Amino acid sequence: MTLSPSSFAAIAALTRRETAMLYEPGKEYLVEARLLPLARAAGCEDVDAYVALVLRDRVHQQAAMDALTINETSWFRDNAPYQAFTEVMLPAMLQARAHTRQLTIWSAACSSGQEAYSLAMLLDQHLPAGWSARIVATDISTSMLERVRTGRYSMVEMNRGLPATLLVKHFTRVGSEWEISADLRSMVETRHLNLAGPFPALPTFDIVFLRNVLIYFDLDTKRDILRRVRSVTSPDGYLLLGSTETTLDMETHWIREPAGRVQLHRPIAGPTSASATAVARAPQTALTGA
Ligand SMILES: C[S@@+](CC[C@H](N)C(=O)[O-])C[C@H]1O[C@@H](n2cnc3c(N)ncnc32)[C@H](O)[C@@H]1O
Incomplete structure (x- = not known):
C-alpha cells in the first residue's frame, strides 16, 4: 500500500x-x-x-x-522539570497561596496521563495537610483522555521512568496492566481541548506544563497558543515547556527564569510593560521584544 x-x-x-x-x-x-x-x-x-x-x-x-497525533510520553519525563516543580515552583506557590491552600495545575497536551499523574505523585508527597490540588489534564485526542481516566498502564509503559517505590505505593495490578490509585485519579480531571482553537472556560492556573507539543506547530500557532496560555495563567504563576522548546525566537510576553537545568517562564503583566517587567525581575531573561 x-x-x-x-x-x-x-x-x-x-x-x-x-x-x-x-x-x-x-x-x-x-x-x-x-x-x-x-x-x-x-x-x-x-x-x-x-x-x-x-x-x-x-x-x-x-x-x-x-x-x-504523536503521543510519546513517560513518567517524570526529563526529570529536571519535576525537580524544579518540587524545589522551586511548589515552595513558591505554597507561600503565595497560603491564604487559599489550593493549587490549580494544567497538564496541557497530557497524552496518556503520565505527566499529570507524575505531578499528582509529587503533590501526594509534598503537599502539606489541609491543602488541595486540582490537576486539569487536557488533550485533543479523545482516546488519550479515555486512557487518563482509566489510569491503566502496560508493563512497558510502567518501565519508562517510574521508580519502583512509586509503583508499589500508588498502583495495583489488574491482569497484565497496572492501575493508578483512586486517590491520585481523583486529583486529575480530564477535558478535551484543542490548543490551536479557542479555549473553553478554564480556571486560572498556578502552574502550566505545556511540554513536547509546541514543536509540532508553526511559529504563528506557537505564538498564539503562548499568548492564550498566558491569559489563563496566574500573574505569579509558572509555565514549563519541553526540553527542546523555546520562546527565544518569538515575542510572547513571558520571561525566562532559570531553575537548575530548566527554564521556567513567568507571565509579563501586559503587552506594553514587557521590558519594564523584565528589568524589574532581573537577572531573569526577557523573552519579549527580541
Ligand atoms: C508528544 S505528546 C506530549 C505528552 C506530554 N506533554 C509529555 O511531554 O510527555 C503530544 C500530545 O499533544 C497532543 N496534541 C497534538 N496536537 C494538539 C492540539 N492541537 N491540541 C491539544 N493537544 C494536542 C497529542 O494528542 C499528544 O497527546
Whole structure:
C-alpha cells in the first residue's frame, strides 16, 4: 500500500486544519504507517481509499486525527522539570497561596496521563495537610483522555521512568496492566481541548506544563497558543515547556527564569510593560521584544 502525493497533501492539510500539527513532505511513511491499520479495519483497499473516506466522514476523521497525533510520553519525563516543580515552583506557590491552600495545575497536551499523574505523585508527597490540588489534564485526542481516566498502564509503559517505590505505593495490578490509585485519579480531571482553537472556560492556573507539543506547530500557532496560555495563567504563576522548546525566537510576553537545568517562564503583566517587567525581575531573561 502506498500513499499518493495528493492523498498525503489532503490528509496533511486536514490535520493542520483540525489540530495545527504540521506533516511536512517527507513524512509520508509515517502517515501511511499510522493510517494503515485503520484503513484495514475500515475495509478499504488501500490508504488512499481510506483518506478519501476520512475526508467525507466525521467519525473516521476523528479516528484518523487520533492516529496522527504523536503521543510519546513517560513518567517524570526529563526529570529536571519535576525537580524544579518540587524545589522551586511548589515552595513558591505554597507561600503565595497560603491564604487559599489550593493549587490549580494544567497538564496541557497530557497524552496518556503520565505527566499529570507524575505531578499528582509529587503533590501526594509534598503537599502539606489541609491543602488541595486540582490537576486539569487536557488533550485533543479523545482516546488519550479515555486512557487518563482509566489510569491503566502496560508493563512497558510502567518501565519508562517510574521508580519502583512509586509503583508499589500508588498502583495495583489488574491482569497484565497496572492501575493508578483512586486517590491520585481523583486529583486529575480530564477535558478535551484543542490548543490551536479557542479555549473553553478554564480556571486560572498556578502552574502550566505545556511540554513536547509546541514543536509540532508553526511559529504563528506557537505564538498564539503562548499568548492564550498566558491569559489563563496566574500573574505569579509558572509555565514549563519541553526540553527542546523555546520562546527565544518569538515575542510572547513571558520571561525566562532559570531553575537548575530548566527554564521556567513567568507571565509579563501586559503587552506594553514587557521590558519594564523584565528589568524589574532581573537577572531573569526577557523573552519579549527580541
Ligand atoms: C508528544 S505528546 C506530549 C505528552 C506530554 N506533554 C509529555 O511531554 O510527555 C503530544 C500530545 O499533544 C497532543 N496534541 C497534538 N496536537 C494538539 C492540539 N492541537 N491540541 C491539544 N493537544 C494536542 C497529542 O494528542 C499528544 O497527546
